[in-house]
Structure formats: structure tokens, C-alpha cells
Amino acid sequence: MIRTIRTKFMIGFFIIFGVFFLILQQWVTVNIExxxxxxxxxxxxxxxxxxxxxIQQSFLTHHFTSDEIYFGQIAEETATELQHAASSRVAMYSLTGELLYAASDQAVFTTSGEDLRLARQGKTAYTLTRAKREASVxxxxxVVIRGTKVGIVRFAKDFTPLYEQxxxxxxxxxxxxxxVFAAAFLFSYLLSRHITVPLSKLTKATTEVMNGNFHVRIAVKQKDEVGQLAANFSSMIKKLREQFAxxxxxxxxxxxxxxxRKRFFDQVTHELKTPLTTIMGYAEIxxxxxVNxxxxxxxxxNHIVDESKRLHAMVLELLEKSKPMEAHHTDITVDAAQILLDVCDTMAIKAQRYKKTIRCEAEKGLFVRGKSDRLRQLFINLLDNAIKYSYAHTEIIVIASVEDxxxxxxxxxxxxxxxxxxxEKIFEPYYRAGHAYTESASVGLGLSICKGIVDEHRGRIWISSDNGHTNVDMDFPLAKA
Structure with missing residues (x-):
């Protein structure tokens, strides 16, 4: 059975205060007694x-041969005067313990009692009697006169007020x-509840998280360490939820x-097999x-040349994709505008076959740091895509300028x-958007290669498409000539 912190706290509190009460009671009782x-x-x-x-003064004014006999003769007078002087009941006894005179309430002054027995032995003693709320002694x-015991004086004194006080x-x-105990207990209970209730919520929340529920919420609004712990736990759950997402x-x-990739390799296997089969077949024929x-x-x-070119292009794409990124770093300054103009002129022939045109507007002096062959490959891929995926009898517009x-x-x-x-996925390797005009030989590497070339030149590339217009935007750091 698991004991909660609150239970342990309250048990410890009762033990501490129980021991404290016992010690306090013993100490107070001993000190008051x-x-x-x-x-x-x-x-x-x-x-x-x-x-x-x-009594000594009484004996000084009288001279008798026997002080014990004289003590008996003045017992009544002496007891009466002592009772008024001491405000206590008085009785006079002989040395044998015989009652000579009791000023009042003779029932109190018996011939027995520990104090009287000790007095007969020459000692001073008293007996305390407590009954209910009364205390009497x-x-x-x-009485010693000139070194000789002559009698016993006995008082009955009420100490009830003293013991009542x-x-x-x-x-x-x-x-x-x-x-104080009740106030401390109430404070301890509230404090333990203030601490344990949020901890109980945290315990339940951790159990939920352990069971895979990352949408649990902790309703703790305390402005202390426990509240901070709950807030940190909620933030941790939120971050875990985001990370898992x-x-x-x-x-x-x-x-x-x-x-x-599996689909790509299946397709590449088939596409590599097809041109090889064609080449081998026509070569055999x-x-x-x-000759005849x-x-x-x-x-x-013609078929062998076409299939060889197609096969060569596919192999180049595969090799290009497998190149490490470090192989593309360069510090050469090239004229990007001139390369773009040359590519547009070269691709214009292919565009005409598809009944499309290319219009290129490029400012002079657009220098970037990179490799001319890589930039040429970038522009060829982008223009090739634009030719393949644009409508017939339309114009492909290419613009290059300096901005910021x-x-x-x-x-x-x-x-x-x-x-x-x-x-969102168009730059991923082997991804094809399922365009209606996609050529059968495309395996989805073109834009991925373009993205890699742009990254090599510390540039950026993004594509937008809306209302039948698709724009490929790129920018590179401007370099000095």
C-alpha cells in the first residue's frame, strides 16, 4: 500500500506534537508541584x-517547675490566641499524642496521622490531603523550652486557593x-494540501504521458516552486508533443x-533495360x-544514337545525384547573365519544336561565385522543365536583375x-508531381539537382504557382567582376 505524502506529513505531525504534549505536561506538572x-x-x-x-514568650513570663504541666495549663489560651494570629485552626497535644485542646473543629484533629507520629519523635512534619478541589495540610x-520538649502544636491549614490557582x-x-496545536495542525493540513494536490495532479499527468497521452493538461495556478514545476512539466509535454509530431x-x-525510391529503381531498371535492348537489337540487325x-x-x-543519348542522360542524372556536396564548392567568379543568355539561345530550338518561345531579359554584369558548367546545367534543367510543362503557343519569360x-x-x-x-515536396529526390505533361523518361531528379546547385552557390530557390502561371525564383550573392 502506497502512503501519500499528505498521510506521512500528518502522521509525522501527530507524532511530533504528541511527544511535545507529553513532555510539556510532565514539565508543567513537575514545576507546578x-x-x-x-x-x-x-x-x-x-x-x-x-x-x-x-509560646516562648508565654513561658518566659511564667516560672513553673514542670514546663510540660504548664504547657497543658496554657494549651487552651495559647491555641485560641494562635488561631486568631495565624488564621488557622490550632490544636495542642501532649508529648504522648493526647489531645489537650482544639480551638475549633475537633473532628479534624485526631490522635493519628503521620505528622503527629513524627512530631512525637521530635520532628517537624506535615500531611497534605487533597480531595476533589480542596487541599488541606x-x-x-x-515545642521545645530550654532544650526540653514540653508538647506538640498542630495546625490545620487550608491551601485550596493555592492549588486552585x-x-x-x-x-x-x-x-x-x-x-497552538490546533492552529499548527490547520496550517500544516493546508500547507500539505497546497503541496500534495498539485503533486497528485502531476503524478496523474506523468502516468498519462507514460501511457502515451501527450495531450494531458495540468491545471495548477500556484506562484511557487510547485507551480513552476507544473509549468515546466506542461512545457516539456508540449515540446515532446511537437517533437513526436x-x-x-x-x-x-x-x-x-x-x-x-523503390518505384524509381523499378522504373530505372526497366528504362535502362529498354534502350539497351533497342541498341542491341538494331546493332544486330x-x-x-x-550494309545491303x-x-x-x-x-x-538513328535509333541507336537516340537511345544512347537517352541512356547517357539517365546515367548522368544518377551520377550527379550521387556526388558529395563537397565536390561542388568553388570560388571562381562567373558571368551568370552571359551563361543564361547562351542557354536561352540554345534551348530556343527545342522550344520551337514544342511550339513555344523563350524571351530572355538579363542585365549585364551579373557576377556570382561558382562554376559555369554547374550554372549552365541549372539553367538548362529549369528551361527544360518550363518547355515540357507549359502550354503550346505560349511564351517562356526569363528575367535576371540585381536586387539588394x-x-x-x-x-x-x-x-x-x-x-x-x-x-512542398517538389524539390525532394525522385518526386514527380504527377503533372499531365510529364515525360515518360523523367524520374524526378531534375529539380532536386537544381536545388543542390543553388545551395552550392549559397543561393535560394522557390517555386510559386497560381492561376495557370508557374514562377521559379532564384537569387545568389552578387560578386565583384
Missing amino acids: SGNRNTVNNQLQDLKNNSNSF LFAYP SGYMQRTIFSIALA IIEKDRDRLEELIHH IRKNG DPALFQKGV DRVRMIVSNQGETISADNL
């Missing part, structure tokens, strides 16, 4: 001194201690990438009959709008 005994002793000592002086001592003091102390998204993208049939020879050579110390280039064409989902 000791004080009462000292008070009784002092008062009885004063009573003895005063009464003894009075029987005090006896022997000490009892009241004791009850007051315990009442105050009980009030990213991991799940990356997992889905990785699975999708694996699927695309030419070897057998090509010029038309067949020309047709076979950066060389900006835009390739714009009119064609089918690319969806937002496809735009």
Missing part, C-alpha cells in the same frame, strides 16, 4: 516560627498549547521517400543486313497550376 511544595513549606515554616515565638511540630495556571497553559511527419515522409539496305542502316543508326546586392533570376511559364501539396 515543586512550586506548590515550596510555597507550602515556606508558609508552614513561617507559621512555626511565629507560633513558636509566641495537618502540620505538627514539638496552580490548577488554573496548568489548565491555561494546556489550553494555549492546544490552541515532427518525428511522425518525418517517418511518413521517409516511408513515402522509400516508396518513391545492322550487322546482318545493314541503306534505309535500314540509317534508321538503325543579390542576383535574382525568374523563369516563368504558363501551364497547369501546381498544387500546394506538390510544391
Whole structure:
């Protein structure tokens, strides 16, 4: 069975205060009893001194041969006067313990009692009797005249007020201690609840998180360490939730990438096999009959050349993608505008075959640091895409200029709008947007290669597509000539 912190706290509190109460009770009782005994002793000592002086004076004014007989004769008179002087009941006894005279309430003054027995032995003693709320003392001592014991004086004194006062003091102390205990207990309970309730919520929350629930909320509004702990825990859960979302998204993208790669390798295997089969077939035909049939020879050579070019392009794309990034770093300054103009002129012939035109507007002096062949490959890929995916009888516009110390280039064409989902993944390797005008030989490496070339030159590239217009924007740091 698991004990909660609150239970342990309250058990510890009761143990501590229980021990404290026992110690306090013992200490108060011992000290009050000791004080009462000292008070009784002092008062009885004063009573003895005063009464003894009075009796001594009586004996000094009278001369008898037997002081013991004289003590018996003055017992009544002496007891009466002592009772008025001491405000206590007085009785006179012989040395044998016989009652000679009791000033009042003879029932109190019996011939027995420990104090009287000790007085007969020549000692001073008293007996304290407590009944309910009353406290009384029987005090006896022997009277000595000129070194000889002549009798015993016994007092009955009421000490009820003294013990009532000490009892009241004791009850007051315990009442105050009980009030302090109750206040401390209430404070301890509230404090333990203030601490344990948020901890209980945190415990439940951690259990939920352990079971995979990252959407748990902790309603703790305290402005202390516990509240800060709850706030930090909530922030941790939020970050964990975000991280898991990213991991799940990356997992889905990785699975999708694996699927695309598998599809790519299946397609590449087929596409590599097809041109090789064609090349081998026409080569075999030419070897057998090509010399005697010029038309067949020309047709076979054309097919072999076309398939070889197609195969060569596919191999170049694969090799390009497999190059390490470090192989592309360069510090050479090249004229990007001139390279762009040359590529536009070269690609204009292909655009005409597709019934499209290219218009290029490039400022002079657009220098960037990089490799001319890599930039040429970049521009060829982008213009090739623009030609393949634009509508017939449309114009492809290429613009290059300087903006904020950066060389900006835009390739714009009119064609089918690319969806937002496809735009997010369009630079991923082997990804094809499923465009209606996609050529069968495309394996989805072109834009990925373009992105790699732009990154090599510390540039940026992004694509936007809306209302039948697709724009490829690039910018590079402007370099000095």
C-alpha cells in the first residue's frame, strides 16, 4: 500500500506534537508541584516560627517547675490566641499524642496521622490531603523550652486557593498549547494540501504521458516552486508533443521517400533495360543486313544514337545525384547573365519544336561565385522543365536583375497550376508531381539537382504557382567582376 505524502506529513505531525504534549505536561506538572511544595513549606515554616515565638514568650513570663504541666495549663489560651494570629485552626497535644485542646473543629484533629507520629519523635512534619478541589495540610511540630520538649502544636491549614490557582495556571497553559496545536495542525493540513494536490495532479499527468497521452493538461495556478514545476512539466509535454509530431511527419515522409525510391529503381531498371535492348537489337540487325539496305542502316543508326543519348542522360542524372556536396564548392567568379543568355539561345530550338518561345531579359554584369558548367546545367534543367510543362503557343519569360546586392533570376511559364501539396515536396529526390505533361523518361531528379546547385552557390530557390502561371525564383550573392 502506497502512503501519500499528505498521510506521512500528518502522521509525522501527530507524532511530533504528541511527544511535545507529553513532555510539556510532565514539565508543567513537575514545576507546578515543586512550586506548590515550596510555597507550602515556606508558609508552614513561617507559621512555626511565629507560633513558636509566641509560646516562648508565654513561658518566659511564667516560672513553673514542670514546663510540660504548664504547657497543658496554657494549651487552651495559647491555641485560641494562635488561631486568631495565624488564621488557622490550632490544636495542642501532649508529648504522648493526647489531645489537650482544639480551638475549633475537633473532628479534624485526631490522635493519628503521620505528622503527629513524627512530631512525637521530635520532628517537624506535615500531611497534605487533597480531595476533589480542596487541599488541606495537618502540620505538627514539638515545642521545645530550654532544650526540653514540653508538647506538640498542630495546625490545620487550608491551601485550596493555592492549588486552585496552580490548577488554573496548568489548565491555561494546556489550553494555549492546544490552541497552538490546533492552529499548527490547520496550517500544516493546508500547507500539505497546497503541496500534495498539485503533486497528485502531476503524478496523474506523468502516468498519462507514460501511457502515451501527450495531450494531458495540468491545471495548477500556484506562484511557487510547485507551480513552476507544473509549468515546466506542461512545457516539456508540449515540446515532446511537437517533437513526436515532427518525428511522425518525418517517418511518413521517409516511408513515402522509400516508396518513391523503390518505384524509381523499378522504373530505372526497366528504362535502362529498354534502350539497351533497342541498341542491341538494331546493332544486330545492322550487322546482318545493314550494309545491303541503306534505309535500314540509317534508321538503325538513328535509333541507336537516340537511345544512347537517352541512356547517357539517365546515367548522368544518377551520377550527379550521387556526388558529395563537397565536390561542388568553388570560388571562381562567373558571368551568370552571359551563361543564361547562351542557354536561352540554345534551348530556343527545342522550344520551337514544342511550339513555344523563350524571351530572355538579363542585365549585364551579373557576377556570382561558382562554376559555369554547374550554372549552365541549372539553367538548362529549369528551361527544360518550363518547355515540357507549359502550354503550346505560349511564351517562356526569363528575367535576371540585381536586387539588394543579390542576383535574382525568374523563369516563368504558363501551364497547369501546381498544387500546394506538390510544391512542398517538389524539390525532394525522385518526386514527380504527377503533372499531365510529364515525360515518360523523367524520374524526378531534375529539380532536386537544381536545388543542390543553388545551395552550392549559397543561393535560394522557390517555386510559386497560381492561376495557370508557374514562377521559379532564384537569387545568389552578387560578386565583384
